[in-house]
Amino acid sequence: MSTGMTTRERLAIDRVHMVELDADSRSRNFDEVNRGLTPEEAVREAQRCIRCTNRQCVAGCPVGVSIPEFITALADGNLREAARILTRDNALPAVCGRVCPQETQCEARCVRGIKGEPVAIGYLERFVADWATANVAELGDEPLPPPTGRRVAVVGCGPAGLTAAGELARKGHGVTIFEALHDTGGVLRYGIPEFRLPKTIIDAEVARLLALGVTVECNVIIGKTLTLAQLREEFDAVFIANGAGLPVMLSIPGENLKGVYSANEYLTRVNLMGAGRDPGSTTPIIAGKRVAVIGGGNTAMDCVRTARRLGAERAMIIYRRSEEQMPARVEEIKHAKEEGVEFVMLTAPIAIGGDKDGWVATLRCLRMELGAPDSSGRRSPVPVEGSAYDIAVDVVVNAVGTRANPLLTATAPELKLNRWGNIATDDNGATSVAGVYAGGDIVRGGATVILAMGDGKQAAAAIHDWLNRR
Amino acid sequence: MFDVISNEVLAPNLHQLVVRAPRIASSRLPGQFVIVRAEAGEERIPLTIGDADAAAGTITLFVQAIGASTQRIVAVPAGGRLRDVAGPLGLPTHIRNWGRVACIGGGVGTAVLFPLAKALAEAGNEVTTIIGGRSARYIILADELGALSRELLVTTEDGSLGVQGFVTQPLEGLVADPARRPGAVFAVGPVPMMRAVAELTRPHGIETVVSLNPIMIDGTGMCGGCRVLVGGEAKFACVDGPEFDGHLVDFDNLADRLATYRESEASHVCRVAGKEVA
Numbered sequence A: 001m002s003t004g005m006t007t008r009e010r011l012a013i014d015r016v017h018m019v020e021l022d023a024d025s026r027s028r029n030f031d032e033v034n035r036g037l038t039p040e041e042a043v044r045e046a047q048r049c050i051r052c053t054n055r056q057c058v059a060g061c062p063v064g065v066s067i068p069e070f071i072t073a074l075a076d077g078n079l080r081e082a083a084r085i086l087t088r089d090n091a092l093p094a095v096c097g098r099v100c101p102q103e104t105q106c107e108a109r110c111v112r113g114i115k116g117e118p119v120a121i122g123y124l125e126r127f128v129a130d131w132a133t134a135n136v137a138e139l140g141d142e143p144l145p146p147p148t149g150r151r152v153a154v155v156g157c158g159p160a161g162l163t164a165a166g167e168l169a170r171k172g173h174g175v176t177i178f179e180a181l182h183d184t185g186g187v188l189r190y191g192i193p194e195f196r197l198p199k200t201i202i203d204a205e206v207a208r209l210l211a212l213g214v215t216v217e218c219n220v221i222i223g224k225t226l227t228l229a230q231l232r233e234e235f236d237a238v239f240i241a242n243g244a245g246l247p248v249m250l251s252i253p254g255e256n257l258k259g260v261y262s263a264n265e266y267l268t269r270v271n272l273m274g275a276g277r278d279p280g281s282t283t284p285i286i287a288g289k290r291v292a293v294i295g296g297g298n299t300a301m302d303c304v305r306t307a308r309r310l311g312a313e314r315a316m317i318i319y320r321r322s323e324e325q326m327p328a329r330v331e332e333i334k335h336a337k338e339e340g341v342e343f344v345m346l347t348a349p350i351a352i353g354g355d356k357d358g359w360v361a362t363l364r365c366l367r368m369e370l371g372a373p374d375s376s377g378r379r380s381p382v383p384v385e386g387s388a389y390d391i392a393v394d395v396v397v398n399a400v401g402t403r404a405n406p407l408l409t410a411t412a413p414e415l416k417l418n419r420w421g422n423i424a425t426d427d428n429g430a431t432s433v434a435g436v437y438a439g440g441d442i443v444r445g446g447a448t449v450i451l452a453m454g455d456g457k458q459a460a461a462a463i464h465d466w467l468n469r470r
Numbered sequence B: 001m002f003d004v005i006s007n008e009v010l011a012p013n014l015h016q017l018v019v020r021a022p023r024i025a026s027s028r029l030p031g032q033f034v035i036v037r038a039e040a041g042e043e044r045i046p047l048t049i050g051d052a053d054a055a056a057g058t059i060t061l062f063v064q065a066i067g068a069s070t071q072r073i074v075a076v077p078a079g080g081r082l083r084d085v086a087g088p089l090g091l092p093t094h095i096r097n098w099g100r101v102a103c104i105g106g107g108v109g110t111a112v113l114f115p116l117a118k119a120l121a122e123a124g125n126e127v128t129t130i131i132g133g134r135s136a137r138y139i140i141l142a143d144e145l146g147a148l149s150r151e152l153l154v155t156t157e158d159g160s161l162g163v164q165g166f167v168t169q170p171l172e173g174l175v176a177d178p179a180r181r182p183g184a185v186f187a188v189g190p191v192p193m194m195r196a197v198a199e200l201t202r203p204h205g206i207e208t209v210v211s212l213n214p215i216m217i218d219g220t221g222m223c224g225g226c227r228v229l230v231g232g233e234a235k236f237a238c239v240d241g242p243e244f245d246g247h248l249v250d251f252d253n254l255a256d257r258l259a260t261y262r263e264s265e266a267s268h269v270c271r272v273a274g275k276e277v278a
């Protein structure tokens, strides 16, 4: 038992390394790269936590998971208690344990990180969450309050919508999620590839919601199939979490050539539709031997690693700043490198060239150098005069970002938007329309899973208050 | 799940499906479409809503089975079910009274044209309809369109029905005659046909609306796959269209992008059937 361990003993333990699939073989399949911890490893890692009193890690977590508490329970070998604490605070722990940028959140604040390596909080979260999923029966059914008779509509089945739905169902409200696509999960399903987040994890999280009595209706597009006004008539409150699904175009010549994809199309074909991945899928994809992915975020890393798995011999990241400035998670960059991805830094595409049949053939690029820091403090890239050159390519994927999709808001003029087209809300997620709340990427612009979930949780609390006041 | 109420063969490889989809039936407007999947694993297939009965909660689809996924859709019998039907998507047709309008349909485009022609006639337009096909067997909806048109002209490539040739021939006559010249032309069909119609009306400055059929995935503006060049600008056909000013559309680019997966689809045996109806 760890309870009796001294701080010195805890400090003597080295951080665990999670087993990963061998880079060479994994870059040819979609199996999950990170294999998880063994129970022994997990308990040992949990014992590294020195249980400091100021709980900085919790302050670094956008949903305020009781990190020291669940880790302590785990260190004591009490998995059931660890799971209870974690799933109470976080609706999608198995997802967060896999895709959260812990190195800039909880782990960045860990006291042990000052003089060494922080506790592997993300790994531990994943371990406990996976244990909870594998032991649902043992954990038993969650006690639910009697139904309140109030009904809430949730627009979008991504992390924000799923989180809000769970929270509201736990308060006894009737919840229906309307999802435009034919399946659940939002970006978790159509964007993030299986090698980082297996679909079974999403399925399990959704199954948990269904068990709470949440209804999910796919193939319903709010703004088209039903309007927001109709939802407001039919339901007591509405939570809008329709994400930021509108690709930002590169706006360079050649963008309409065959073989040029937006990241959303490329990833959706493979992840949601199974193209190139699932032998039963009838959706095609142009695989490409030489694939250039433009951008430096998580989306770009997902695209380029997908390209490798579809058989690209050269899979390249084209980014106009330097590697230190890439917004992608450190782990994704490391994994991409191990898998043979080429990083073409300080390079900006200016045109896409085609062959006589209209297929993409070259990516014309300019070399960049870093100039003076801009308002954000980042040194901005400046083109090097006369440095244009061509890279031979078969496929180009644009992963420079997404914006708010206007499909819903165009048919709901009563909703106030900000100047980027995102829905304007107060700190509780309330929009300009009474009873209508919003959160996640549709409010923030492309952000993170955990921030979207935080919004869902906060809005659910505000909706609950609002329903009680009526 | 969406119940298929009836499934009839109208022409070789062309089926008319009536599907229960109450929400779509009551919210759709002419010019809009749905995305359909017969079963899990299938492609997401855009299909125009040919007609709807809000009271019965049904929509009518006209499906030309050209590839694997459309074949699977038409194979669902009455009493069967389609896994996914999402919509209505796209912008509705801009309908007003132009006085005289011409509606031109080629092949399965005739089915897409039907709700449009109906709405135009209901708005008080005097509709001249020209529909064309490879042979008499491929001419569809002639009676239905005839009933709402002042004049219905039929062309077939082999001359087995109506005038031998292409739809552009009777249209040329209309456009050349000041007494019959339409105030607006609506054309739906294969890309070369829509291009020919647009080229024909351009010198006369006749407003020409075409309905584009790029390859789509989500149909909600999320993936950008359906982008078409209109007036030199990239537009997403699923949210900005599918109808556009035919004089501004880059048809070369559209034809090119439609050919993206031709090679990978060619491995399907059913491609043969696709060739026959093309």
Ligand SMILES: Cc1cc2nc3c(=O)[nH]c(=O)nc-3n(C[C@H](O)[C@H](O)[C@H](O)COP(=O)(O)OP(=O)(O)OC[C@H]3O[C@@H](n4cnc5c(N)ncnc54)[C@H](O)[C@@H]3O)c2cc1C
Pocket: A099, A100, A101, A155, A156, A157, A158, A159, A160, A161, A178, A179, A180, A181, A184, A185, A186, A187, A188, A191, A192, A220, A221, A222, A223, A241, A242, A243, A244, A245, A267, A298, A299, A300, A302, A329, A405, A407, A408, A439, A440, A441, A442, A446, A447, A448, A449, A450, A452
């Ligand atoms: C490729 C990729 C990789 C990423 N990697 C990471 C990562 O590693 N870590 C991380 O923290 N974040 C990552 N992100 C960001 C993260 O996924 C998003 O911030 C998060 O998913 C936003 O959640 P959301 O619930 O607001 O919206 P979404 O996940 O976008 O979900 C919105 C849902 O609403 C549906 N919808 C849209 N319009 C309508 C409508 N009108 N009616 C009904 N339904 C509608 C959509 O189909 C979708 O299912 C990544 C994003 C992408 C694209």
Ligand SMILES: Cc1cc2nc3c(=O)[nH]c(=O)nc-3n(C[C@H](O)[C@H](O)[C@H](O)COP(=O)(O)OP(=O)(O)OC[C@H]3O[C@@H](n4cnc5c(N)ncnc54)[C@H](O)[C@@H]3O)c2cc1C
Pocket: B033, B043, B045, B046, B047, B048, B049, B062, B063, B064, B065, B066, B067, B068, B069, B070, B071, B108, B111, B112, B212, B213, B214, B215, B216, B242, B258, B259, B260, B261, B262, B265, B268, B274
């Ligand atoms: C807005 C819109 C409305 C449409 N309405 C109708 C309709 O009412 N009835 C109908 O029968 N069809 C309609 N179509 C066309 C229909 O979606 C395609 O025929 C279908 O996607 C082909 O799928 P498949 O898997 O059977 O064929 P595939 O095996 O995918 O393709 C066979 C061949 O068709 C080409 N192709 C693929 N997708 C399309 C496409 N979207 N349009 C044209 N060619 C394509 C491929 O390149 C290939 O050469 C519409 C398309 C759009 C975009």
Ligand code: FES
Pocket: B215, B216, B217, B218, B219, B220, B221, B222, B223, B224, B225, B226, B227, B236, B237, B238, B239
């Ligand atoms: S089909 Fe994806 S944006 Fe139009």
